Amino acid sequence: MTTRPRIGVVGAGAWGTALATVATQAGNHVVLWTRETDVVAEMATHGTNARYLPGVKLDKNIHPTSDLADLDNVEAILIVTPAQTIRAVVRMLAENLKKSVPLVLCAKGIERESGQFMHEVARGEWPEAPLAVLSGPSFADDVVRGLPTAVTLASEDEALAQKLALQLSSGSFRIYHSEDVRSVEIGGAAKNVFAIACGAVMGRGLGESAKAALMARSFAELMRFASAYGGRPQTLMGLSGFGDMVLTCSTAHSRNFAFGERLGKGASLEEASGGKLTEGVFTASVLVQMAQEKNIDMPIAQTIDAVLQSRLTLDEAVDVLMNRPLKREV
Ligand SMILES: NC(=O)C1=CN([C@@H]2O[C@H](COP(=O)(O)OP(=O)(O)OC[C@H]3O[C@@H](n4cnc5c(N)ncnc54)[C@H](OP(=O)(O)O)[C@@H]3O)[C@@H](O)[C@H]2O)C=CC1
Numbered sequence: 001m002t003t004r005p006r007i008g009v010v011g012a013g014a015w016g017t018a019l020a021t022v023a024t025q026a027g028n029h030v031v032l033w034t035r036e037t038d039v040v041a042e043m044a045t046h047g048t049n050a051r052y053l054p055g056v057k058l059d060k061n062i063h064p065t066s067d068l069a070d071l072d073n074v075e076a077i078l079i080v081t082p083a084q085t086i087r088a089v090v091r092m093l094a095e096n097l098k099k100s101v102p103l104v105l106c107a108k109g110i111e112r113e114s115g116q117f118m119h120e121v122a123r124g125e126w127p128e129a130p131l132a133v134l135s136g137p138s139f140a141d142d143v144v145r146g147l148p149t150a151v152t153l154a155s156e157d158e159a160l161a162q163k164l165a166l167q168l169s170s171g172s173f174r175i176y177h178s179e180d181v182r183s184v185e186i187g188g189a190a191k192n193v194f195a196i197a198c199g200a201v202m203g204r205g206l207g208e209s210a211k212a213a214l215m216a217r218s219f220a221e222l223m224r225f226a227s228a229y230g231g232r233p234q235t236l237m238g239l240s241g242f243g244d245m246v247l248t249c250s251t252a253h254s255r256n257f258a259f260g261e262r263l264g265k266g267a268s269l270e271e272a273s274g275g276k277l278t279e280g281v282f283t284a285s286v287l288v289q290m291a292q293e294k295n296i297d298m299p300i301a302q303t304i305d306a307v308l309q310s311r312l313t314l315d316e317a318v319d320v321l322m323n324r325p326l327k328r329e330v
């Protein structure tokens with residue numbers, strides 16, 4: 001290897017592979033770790049990851065591995081596995097790497113068991129590791145093809161956020177930096193729940209007006225939740241709040257939206273995921289529980305959670321939402 005900086009990526013799913021690609025375009029060597037030895041073999045031999053990003057040729061500066069020792073001496077590690085696995089993954093890194101290294105948490109969700117945000121989970125498992133979170137409107141398929149987008153990278157250590165943003169930005173992947181970790185995490189986690197609701201409305205044939213109204217009222221819920229949990233409105237008006245809501249609540253390209261759309265068309269909860277990761281399903285109940293703990297009114301999140309728990313049908317959920325007492329908008 002030359003003297004290019006080395007970035008580690010843990011998780012070679014759709015987003016991990018896309019971020020590895022971006023990082024090479026930004027001028028880094030990337031060590032891409034996955035527990036799947038057959039995926040490593042395919043990436044090393046054919047330069048493809050057919051299961052998660054079919055049709056994409058990987059950059060030669062991506063070095064696939066399933067050996068954790070290859071992550072020693074990287075400058076930062078992007079952790080790109082599902083939200084509910086972050087505790088186990090960070091623990092595994094803490095136990096196996098020689099020294100602590102900045103971790104960039106890329107999952108969008110809240111841990112169900114603990115009600116902790118991703119950086120709280122990571123801090124509990126590896127207190128010495130500097131932390132950052134990355135979130136914003138970014139479909140892996142778009143990003144890996146070099147289509148432009150912008151996202152936010154936040155760390156309580158703003159100098160670290162700025163350094164990482166510079167190191168990982170490319171001509172098509174523009175990273176803004178922030179120190180508002182809490183808001184960036186809330187935006188990424190909550191939008192998945194509301195995307196399921198928006199998908200369900202479209203699948204049920206309730207129309208674009210209904211979807212726009214639902215999206216706007218969902219954003220009001222997101223803002224209420226965030227302000228009760230220490231988020232800042234200005235950040236939530238940005239890429240990881242408003243930006244990702246607009247993206248994920250608009251198109252069946254989103255797995256969460258597509259899940260809701262299938263539910264709306266009559267699929268069972270089991271059928272609706274299509275075998276794909278749907279983070280909103282895992283986050284809905286913990287989001288609602290956390291809202292209740294602080295008396296935050298979140299009727300849309302509550303009704304979609306009730307649908308996911310089979311306590312309401314979709315038509316009953318629509319009735320509940322439409323027949324709430326009328327009130328001031330703000
Ligand atoms: N896809 C996207 O466009 C975007 C996704 N995200 C977020 O990124 C996160 C990951 O999503 P995405 O990449 O799409 O998901 P995928 O389902 O495509 O990939 C998940 C990856 O995580 C690995 N993994 C799962 N569990 C574990 C574990 N316990 N230990 C180690 N590795 C594990 C999987 O490996 P295996 O095959 O072995 O299970 C796989 O490589 C989610 O939180 C998502 O919301 C954020 C922005 C965009």
Ligand SMILES: O=C(CO)COP(=O)(O)O
Nearest residue numbers: 136137138139254255256
């Ligand atoms: O977070 C994403 C886009 O920003 C990806 O959304 P889905 O997980 O719903 O596909």
